[in-house]
Amino acid sequence: MMNPHRHEKIEKNWQLLAGGDRQGLYECFDLFYDDLFRLGVSLYRDVDLVQGCINELFLELWKIRERLTGVQNIQQYVITIFKRILYKSSNGRKEVQFNEAAHPELTQSSYEEMLIEIQTDEGVKARLQLALKQLSGRQLQLVQLRYFEGRGFKEIAEVTGLTERTVYNTLHNALQVLRKEMN
Template identity: 35%
Template sequence: MTTQNKNWDNSLWNKFQQGDNDALGELFQERFRELYFYGLKLVPVAELVKDTIQDLFTDLWSRKEKVKEIANINAYLMVSLRRELLRRASKIRTQTDLDEASSQYFTFSSEDFIIGSETELETRNKLVAGLRHLTSRQREVIVLRFKHEMEFKEIAQVMDLNVQSVRNLLFRALEKLREEMNVGDSVDKQDVGLVLFAFFKEKIKFS
């Protein structure tokens, strides 16, 4: 998420705290797609994710007089969604579809990405194949960094890690991805990062 978008979200939150009844609705509209994408990769059950996001905002509305000041609304919403979604998922773990789907989260297929050329098709296929060889935590840190453009401190909040652990996790993920994509030594981790930014920001589909 760009600095401009973060500032806009924080502005809406401040308006909400100051009594603007429409501000929370605007924030919901602004953040829903990003939260839905993240939630669906975390627990791939669409209705559960949608209900959890809606309930998250409903709860904020009901507690508007008690909600404390939040320095980073983006990180707060992601942390809250992650915690509540995993809590709800654990309660219905006996359901077969959830059991099978959530054994490996943050999975991707070729159908997740829009392509426009043969070169992009080849890159997409290499990217998807490479992501499959990463751990779920490695895929999550990549999504938070390159899809949601979160800072290391924000990612640490969401994943309940310290900042250095986030850096180490991302370093290892990019190193592994570069190897799996069979990228030559002349291409460093930063270049792989540019590929991730391009595909996650411009070519990702929303279910």
């Protein structure tokens, strides 16, 4: 179930978008981007394709903004259009191959897949919150940067002042703790 505050923000900005307000468009982009990105990558595993399709989606919404006022289920509407754009852009392929070396952050272990699924499973979300409390402050910080903000190892090292190897090792240990706690 969607957060009521988020739902209100979506409704408000959707109406602004439908009325031709560019700020409403930008806010809708911000509200939907993360979910659309995760959905797109889970379907096609191609970051460039997904990002391009998200941009194309919002360009399309801007073009048809006058027709958006009657939309009842905004989130489903956006997802449906996004999936169509993805499918057309991928030439109908079910999955596009991607270069793991170029995008190592998208190589998903079962734990990372679980992080994506927590948005729909409240039970897993509650268990994950308890498991996260078992981490040290540094581990929690690195998990937040890596898996919730989507930053790469190099960027995390720069932000925290740690070496990339230390970031990798600390995250590895944190994931072991989380896997143990989640089972």
